[in-house]
Every structure is written in structure tokens, then in C-alpha cells.
Amino acid sequence: MGMLSIFDVSGSAVSAQSQRLNVVASNLANADTVAGPDGKAYKAREVVFQTVLMGAGGAGGAAAQDAGVRVSTITEDQTPGRRLLDPKNPAADADGYVTYSNVNPVEEMVNMISASRSYQDNIEVMNTAKSLLQKTLQLGS
Amino acid sequence: MIERLTSALDFQAKALVLRAERQQLIASNIANADTPGYVARDFDFAQALRSAAAGSSAAGSSSDGSNALGSPIAGDPLADGTGGATAAPRLQYATPSQTNLDRNTVDMDRERAAFADNALKYESTLTFINSSVRWMQDAMKSPSQG
Numbered sequence: 618m619g620m621l622s623i624f625d626v627s628g629s630a631v632s633a634q635s636q637r638l639n640v641v642a643s644n645l646a647n648a649d650t651v652a653g654p655d656g657k658a659y660k661a662r663e664v665v666f667q668t669v670l671m672g673a674g675g676a677g678g679a680a681a682q683d684a685g686v687r688v689s690t691i692t693e694d695q696t697p698g699r700r701l702l703d704p705k706n707p708a709a710d711a712d713g714y715v716t717y718s719n720v721n722p723v724e725e726m727v728n729m730i731s732a733s734r735s736y737q738d739n740i741e742v743m744n745t746a747k748s749l750l751q752k753t754l755q756l757g758s
Numbered sequence: 759m760i761e762r763l764t765s766a767l768d769f770q771a772k773a774l775v776l777r778a779e780r781q782q783l784i785a786s787n788i789a790n791a792d793t794p795g796y797v798a799r800d801f802d803f804a805q806a807l808r809s810a811a812a813g814s815s816a817a818g819s820s821s822d823g824s825n826a827l828g829s830p831i832a833g834d835p836l837a838d839g840t841g842g843a844t845a846a847p848r849l850q851y852a853t854p855s856q857t858n859l860d861r862n863t864v865d866m867d868r869e870r871a872a873f874a875d876n877a878l879k880y881e882s883t884l885t886f887i888n889s890s891v892r893w894m895q896d897a898m899k900s901p902s903q904g
Contacts, residue, residue, distance in 0.1 A: 619778050619779075620782060622782060623781065623782055623785040626782070626785050626786050627785055627789055629789065630789030637792075666790075666794065667793065668790055668793050668795075682786075683786055684786040684787075684789065684790055685786070685789060686789050686790050731792070735792055738788050738866070738870070739788060739789060742784075742785045742789075745781075745873070746781065746785065749877060752881060756884060756887060756891075757887070757891045758888075
């Protein structure tokens, strides 16, 4: 309904983008990890966004449908990780190779910039909606 | 008599409601700028205002709006959206200017421009309503009130 639902829509987008940023942070932090929590090499994670309808089927029937966004799943990148010959490393396998995580730092940086820009966009939308609503409240005075 | 006082406001009020709705729609588009498969939507403001002012709804197709968004029809970007129920404007899908690998058709440049434009026009509608109210108040004042 009206402009108030902008805060729901943009709020959901902001939280989804911050979750994406969170995943990027954990990927970058583990860019050089040899073993993840399961003992195997860390696998890069990626969020999958999904549109979620908010306030659909309201009293107004097919009035403007508020399309928010949420993180539906977090997928793991299944490409094999980097393998380096380092027989002295305690994590080396029988052949003397160490398997590192498959995080691509360049990809993650691009992802981070995109997430932060989208975050800013949605904050901007909320700021504009807020100032418009404030002016609407002062209507007729 | 009282209708004649408020009839001037009626049109602006309808415009204001439509502006708010469009603002909301653009906010949805911006929120879904990174969602795979999302199809950007908008409506023809002039057309919507015309039909709102005429007091008639764009009587048309049944409202299956949830379907239209939940599973976008990939091959048909220009298809009309749902016909609104009462005063809801007819939603249309945006034609993508550059195709995307994830079938998302949100053009952030266009959405940002539309958002700023719509916000400004919302504010000007507010200003129009405010000044109409002020004119009416002035007209109601007695000469001694200054």
C-alpha cells in the first residue's frame, strides 16, 4: 500500500545485499585457506537472489505488487581448487600437493563493488521515499 | 457546494496516488536489480491518469499479477501486464536495452532517472495541492482578516 511499502521492498533488498556482502567477506577471508570446516578445501560461496512478493492479494486486488528480494539459497562453487606442490606442508596429500580454496579474488572484488552499489541505491530510494512522505504529512499547512 | 471546493483538488489527488504507486513500482525494480529472471515493470503515467480522471477502470484481463511476476515469460518482453482491478494502472514490461545473461531486464540508468523524475513530479503535485488549499483559504478569509 502506497509509499510506506517502499520501506519493506528496499529494506528487503538492503538486507539481501548485505548478506551478499557478508558472503563476499567470508570468501575473501578464506581466499588462502587450505582446509575448510569439513577438512576439505574451502569452496567459494555465492548467494542466489529471488523475487518475493510482498502484500500480494491485498484489498486492492491486483494493485501494484511490491516485489521485494530475498536470498533463496547460497550455492557453493564446485570448480576444483588451486593445487600447489608443497610436500613440506602438513596439509599436503600423498603426492605432495596442497589444495587451496577455489576463491577468485578478482571475482569477489567485483561482486563486492556491485553489492555495495546496489546497497547504496536502495538506501537512496528509502531516503527519497522518506522525504516525500514527510512532505505529504505537511500537506495543506 | 462543497464539491466545487474540492473538485480542483480531486484531479491532483488522483495524480498524487498514481505518482506514489509509480514510485513504489520503481523501488521494486531497483530492489530487484540483481535478481536473475526479474522483469522490470512500469506503467504509462499519462494513460493511467487519463483513465483515473475519467473515473473508469481499464476494464480488461483478469488479474493474475502474481503469476506474471513469479514466472516471467521470457520470450514476450513487450506483453501487457495485468489489467488493474479498480484504479490500478495497467502494468507493462520494460523492453531491455541490453540483454542480460541472467534474463534480468532492469536498466539501472533508466530506473534511476525515472525515480528522480517521479520524485520531483510527486513533489510538484504536492506543491499544487498546497497552493490550491492556500487559495481557498485566502478566498474564505474576510477582508478584515487581511
